[in-house]
Amino acid sequence: MKKSRWAAASAILRSTLAIPSSSCSLSPPHPSIGGWLKVQPMQMGRFEMGVQSFPFLKPDKEGPVKTIPLHVNGRATRVTVDDPDMPLLYTLRDNLGLHGPRFGCGLGQCGSCTVHIDGEAVRSCITPLSAVGKKKIVTLEGLGAPDKLHALQKAFITEQAAQCGYCINGMIMEAAAFLAHNQNPSEAQIKRALAHNLCRCGTHLRIVRAVKRAAAGV
Amino acid sequence: MFSDKPSRRDFLKGTGILVVSFSFPLPSPPGTARAQSADLSATPAKTVALDEVDAYLAIDSSGRVTLYSGKVELGTGVRTALTQIVAEELDVPLTRIGVIEGDSALTPAQGKTWGSLTIQAGGVQIRQAAATARQALLQEAGKQLGAPVSDLIVEQGTVRPRSGGKPKTYGDFIGGKNFSLKLDKQAPLKDPANYRIVGQPVPRNDIPPKVTGQFTYVHDFKLPGMLHGRVLRPPAIGANLQSVDENSVKDIPGVVKVVRQGNFVGVVAESEWGAIRAVQKLKASWSTWEGLPEQSKLWEYVRATKINKDDVTSNIGNAEQALEQASKRISATYDFAIHTHGSIGPSCAVAEFKDGKLTCWSASQAPHDLRLQLAAMLSMKDSDARVIYMDGSGCYGRNGHEDAAADAALLARAVDRPVRVQWMREDEHGCDPKGPPTLMDLQAGLDASGSVVAWYSQLYVPEGGGGNVRLLAAEAAGLPFEKGMFPGNIINNSAIPYAFPHVRTVAHRLAETPFRPSWIRAPGRMQNTFCNEAFLDELAAAADADPLEFRLRYLNDPRGTEVLKRLVHLAQWQGRSPAERSAKQATGEISSGRGITYVKYELARTYVGAVADVEVNRTRGEIRVKHFAIVQDCGQIINPDGVRNQIEGNVLQTVSRTLKEELTFDRSRVTSLDWGSYPILTFPDIPDVDIDLIDRPTEKPWGVGEPSSAVVPSAIANAVFDAVGVRLRSVPFTPAKVRAALQKA
Numbered sequence: 001m002k003k004s005r006w007a008a009a010s011a012i013l014r015s016t017l018a019i020p021s022s023s024c025s026l027s028p029p030h031p032s033i034g035g036w037l038k039v040q041p042m043q044m045g046r047f048e049m050g051v052q053s054f055p056f057l058k059p060d061k062e063g064p065v066k067t068i069p070l071h072v073n074g075r076a077t078r079v080t081v082d083d084p085d086m087p088l089l090y091t092l093r094d095n096l097g098l099h100g101p102r103f104g105c106g107l108g109q110c111g112s113c114t115v116h117i118d119g120e121a122v123r124s125c126i127t128p129l130s131a132v133g134k135k136k137i138v139t140l141e142g143l144g145a146p147d148k149l150h151a152l153q154k155a156f157i158t159e160q161a162a163q164c165g166y167c168i169n170g171m172i173m174e175a176a177a178f179l180a181h182n183q184n185p186s187e188a189q190i191k192r193a194l195a196h197n198l199c200r201c202g203t204h205l206r207i208v209r210a211v212k213r214a215a216a217g218v
Numbered sequence: 219m220f221s222d223k224p225s226r227r228d229f230l231k232g233t234g235i236l237v238v239s240f241s242f243p244l245p246s247p248p249g250t251a252r253a254q255s256a257d258l259s260a261t262p263a264k265t266v267a268l269d270e271v272d273a274y275l276a277i278d279s280s281g282r283v284t285l286y287s288g289k290v291e292l293g294t295g296v297r298t299a300l301t302q303i304v305a306e307e308l309d310v311p312l313t314r315i316g317v318i319e320g321d322s323a324l325t326p327a328q329g330k331t332w333g334s335l336t337i338q339a340g341g342v343q344i345r346q347a348a349a350t351a352r353q354a355l356l357q358e359a360g361k362q363l364g365a366p367v368s369d370l371i372v373e374q375g376t377v378r379p380r381s382g383g384k385p386k387t388y389g390d391f392i393g394g395k396n397f398s399l400k401l402d403k404q405a406p407l408k409d410p411a412n413y414r415i416v417g418q419p420v421p422r423n424d425i426p427p428k429v430t431g432q433f434t435y436v437h438d439f440k441l442p443g444m445l446h447g448r449v450l451r452p453p454a455i456g457a458n459l460q461s462v463d464e465n466s467v468k469d470i471p472g473v474v475k476v477v478r479q480g481n482f483v484g485v486v487a488e489s490e491w492g493a494i495r496a497v498q499k500l501k502a503s504w505s506t507w508e509g510l511p512e513q514s515k516l517w518e519y520v521r522a523t524k525i526n527k528d529d530v531t532s533n534i535g536n537a538e539q540a541l542e543q544a545s546k547r548i549s550a551t552y553d554f555a556i557h558t559h560g561s562i563g564p565s566c567a568v569a570e571f572k573d574g575k576l577t578c579w580s581a582s583q584a585p586h587d588l589r590l591q592l593a594a595m596l597s598m599k600d601s602d603a604r605v606i607y608m609d610g611s612g613c614y615g616r617n618g619h620e621d622a623a624a625d626a627a628l629l630a631r632a633v634d635r636p637v638r639v640q641w642m643r644e645d646e647h648g649c650d651p652k653g654p655p656t657l658m659d660l661q662a663g664l665d666a667s668g669s670v671v672a673w674y675s676q677l678y679v680p681e682g683g684g685g686n687v688r689l690l691a692a693e694a695a696g697l698p699f700e701k702g703m704f705p706g707n708i709i710n711n712s713a714i715p716y717a718f719p720h721v722r723t724v725a726h727r728l729a730e731t732p733f734r735p736s737w738i739r740a741p742g743r744m745q746n747t748f749c750n751e752a753f754l755d756e757l758a759a760a761a762d763a764d765p766l767e768f769r770l771r772y773l774n775d776p777r778g779t780e781v782l783k784r785l786v787h788l789a790q791w792q793g794r795s796p797a798e799r800s801a802k803q804a805t806g807e808i809s810s811g812r813g814i815t816y817v818k819y820e821l822a823r824t825y826v827g828a829v830a831d832v833e834v835n836r837t838r839g840e841i842r843v844k845h846f847a848i849v850q851d852c853g854q855i856i857n858p859d860g861v862r863n864q865i866e867g868n869v870l871q872t873v874s875r876t877l878k879e880e881l882t883f884d885r886s887r888v889t890s891l892d893w894g895s896y897p898i899l900t901f902p903d904i905p906d907v908d909i910d911l912i913d914r915p916t917e918k919p920w921g922v923g924e925p926s927s928a929v930v931p932s933a934i935a936n937a938v939f940d941a942v943g944v945r946l947r948s949v950p951f952t953p954a955k956v957r958a959a960l961q962k963a
Contacts, residue, residue, distance in 0.1 A: 065471075082471040086491045094490050099438040100431025104562050105643040109893040112562055140431035149430070156429045160421060160859055163867055164293025164612035165428035166563040172429060191901040198893060200562045201293055201612045202870030204904045206863070 073142030100140025279393025288328030320607025334921025544663025563611025581610020668761030708742025813936025
């Protein structure tokens, strides 16, 4: 039931996105957007492409409150929501009080909301809660703790790789998923891996240095 | 000598404010446990008077110091730098200092955190407060220890007589008491030769919690019983609300109220997602409005706008007459697009009314001013409103934080419960105030020997300076707000640092501009420096002169000259003859070039010289900025790593603004409402940055948050000329513009 509903929602999304968008210049969105949703990456540049335009996010009909099991940061938990298709981000932030993932765009464009789902970097702002199932979610808090820092967190501190710090969650989560499969990346590879994570303060140079430092294990 | 006062604990009880201190590097975990609502009546009076030491500093009985700063941490590292200043001047370890920032009830109103003035103005006030405090503490210590002040040794917040004896802490002398002292301008400052903390690259203490998800941004702040609000934006900027169908959201669980007041309409819901769904589903009808100019005719519109007055920013000799007599005349028009702040996290605020009093938690760069704006909007007494700063996403000027605060305040008042509003992405891109369009006409005259004899520029920018940008909610709801435009002091740096015999620079101040204006990083200084430094490069080329040597020829400023001379070494600058340039430009699809540029910020402070290295793809029209070399003299450096972080950020952000950014709009509203339609620089396109800092410990500390951004557009423009021989005079330098320029050449 859930599966077929999700498939139907995906089909709607796919057909929505087949409509050509405005002719703005686009960089290809993050692979996880297509990968996770199993649809083509969303087009950007239309006002209508706000959350409003995700037909699958609207439940078939307004149902009662639902309790959904989740596996977050190594622990099984349950969340009670009135809309199972709410993006995962709001569950993490508002139901579970996890503030690593942050709301940046709600469009899968900026990466501030990135979490790991089964080890893959995923944009939680466009991932419906109902699509997570039994998969394992890890947030920045689960990656490492103040007394047990992940190598990337340590490297970001050493390199002082933050200004306002709002995007840093996404930078670390994206880089962690990348480094898990690329132990000895070149600088160009690191830049490509982070190409869909936006930073406005201009901390990119420090972020690249931090990822290199973590990759080198120094 | 010190007077009694309530304890620091009493001040902070129940405020939910964040005390960031080095001794507790990780702030308390986020959530409601820490975040109780503020209760003004329970907060004892603490002076916030700008001339009182107690406004800035408190020392408890254990010797812990609290710095109360009206300037706030916007991501630039100033919280750490200000702490270094206090630690140095008081001789207290960094770990013994906590900081409370931007609480209108607890911190002095040191002015907005803008204009690269936090260290230069705010830090200097705080330093004087610390020096005054130290002087008083030592006098008291001398009395209690029975030794003259000159015989006291101060170390790590302890005092002991040189002759020996048990050290006492500052807390033993002042703990639990007020200083009750005016800031003393004569209080001796520490000799910079003895600095141990100022000038060091002290790591920022907010970075560990920010990289572990433990930090509480305003976006994370919660109050018990807090609801979530969203505001419905009109489909056209000047549209009037005709009707709202509340039934359209009745099926959404948890909707508490649809709030309507004039053209302001918002929803409040129990959950954030409920509020988002509701505002998307809410049906409303609006009048049509098409009052914006056509984007394709923006510059005609600017030129046709009524001029309310002229500001003559410099006038030496008789430029117009000298132009007529010059043997060679050159003229050009430059323009700079409308930009958005583009904060990665949309603006956010939480507001609560209690007993008729408002408390608002906000990441505003101007909490004290916001408090006055909110009080005015709600017709409250100023003393009944309080704004408490919490870190937000970087704002780079006056973005939407203040507007989100007004949204939250209106909604909270309507439902009589605390309300959190976080803007959506289209709110931030669409509704934040914009950096206004800038147009400059320049003319110059050379004599037969290639010397500049006259410079005449005319700038077209909206009138107004700094101030309190009107709140969207106040305007929409028909509530009181301060009238007028406040684009920032955007005529700064329209005058030039070069000693030409005849100079006239005029700013035509326009009666209107298409979008609500405000300041974005280096407002006006960036645009004007672009126009001036790129045009100067045109003059150097016309005079067959090396652009670096050409600048030095007209610069009568030893510190500026040193910056440029050090730039020669840092960038390995070598002059290029016109023949060499032509030869170089003749070959290949991809041409490389380098451009030099210089600014003395506001002609009064921080000096920056820059060399940009670029590659231009002639076929595609794409510019790739490969490298920037920056030399900067900002006087005394408080934290060199913080300064470097700001320079790197300035360069990368401004490369983005220069190459990519331009607001798009139709006749009704902004159409660049996300990162697809308003793209910014991404990792694969970032340049490397080399930095040479000139530290002058005995000079005044000047600002660093903006100056190095001002040089970026002209450095790129000049490098593109070096690469392919065309002048780019319109920011952003899009591939289409580059191709068009190449075709015309």
